[in-house]
Amino acid sequence: MDEQIFLMGGNPPIKNHTIVNKIVSSRKIERIVIFTVYRENWKPYMKKYTEVFQSHFSNLNTDYLLLDTEQINFDGYLDADLIIIGAGNTEKYLATYVNQEFKNYIDCVLNKGAKVMGFSAGALLLGEKVYVSPNDNSDHQIKIKNGLGLFSQFLISVHYDSWNDKANKDRAEELVNVPIIPLNDHSCLVLDKLGNIIEKIDWFPLSKS
Structure with missing residues (x-):
């Protein structure tokens, strides 16, 4: 099946061109819809998500939706090529x-x-169950939450390297009956639309001397 779900372990921009090429090579992208939440100065940050795609497609139509502050009619966004x-x-x-x-x-x-x-966060919530690291909540506790259920055979952890999250991930794994796949800041787990793993792409930036 086609590669359709991309779980990124960190924040934008995408540094790994292998990931970008997998997205742009199989489908022409004319419309991107970005779902985010409100925070101060959120709008300038949005270009970090889209800049790698704008170099490939000149007539890109981009929508930014904040469902914590607005109600939308999803029917108006069914023609999106990339969510x-x-x-x-x-x-x-x-x-x-x-x-x-x-x-x-x-x-x-x-x-x-x-x-x-x-x-x-946007990758975490796509799973049936969501591992929330102690590094990722104000209670500093391991939390297992419900997600959208696009994949169910595993959970993921994000920022695995920068959060030094191995011990927390291992403890969380004891609370669930499936493996937790660690994703570093620049890693990507690629799935088909049924939530089956196609491949994991790891990328390690050159250390600054």
């Missing part, structure tokens, strides 16, 4: 986007052939 769910406060993203209406929308666009890409 991006952003990075940020994981628990706020879970509260905003883990609901049946948003799941129905994501299922619909996947069935139409669109790509769905989640960054950090």
Whole structure:
């Protein structure tokens, strides 16, 4: 099956051109819809998500939607070629986007052939269960939450390297009956639309001397 779901372990921009090429080579991208949550100066940050695609497609139509502050009619966004769910406060993203209406929308666009890409929090919430690291919540506790259910055979952890999250991930794995796949800041787990793993792409930036 086609590569349709891209789980990014960190924040934008995408540094690995292998990932970009997998997205742009199989489908012409004319419309990107980015789902995010409100925070101060959120708008300038959005270009970090799109800049790698704008160099490939000159007439890119981009929408930015903040479902924590606005109501939308999803029917107006069914022709999206690429859906991006952003990075940020994981628990706020879970509260905003883990609901049946948003799941129905994501299922619909996947069935139409669109790509769905989640960054950090946006990747976590796509699973049936969500591992929230102690580094990722104000209670500094391991939390297992419900997600959208696009994949169920595993969980993921994000920022695995920069958060030094191995011990937390290992403890969390004891609470669930499936493996937790660690994703470093620049790693990407690629799935088909049924949530099966196609490949894991790791990329390690050259250390600064």
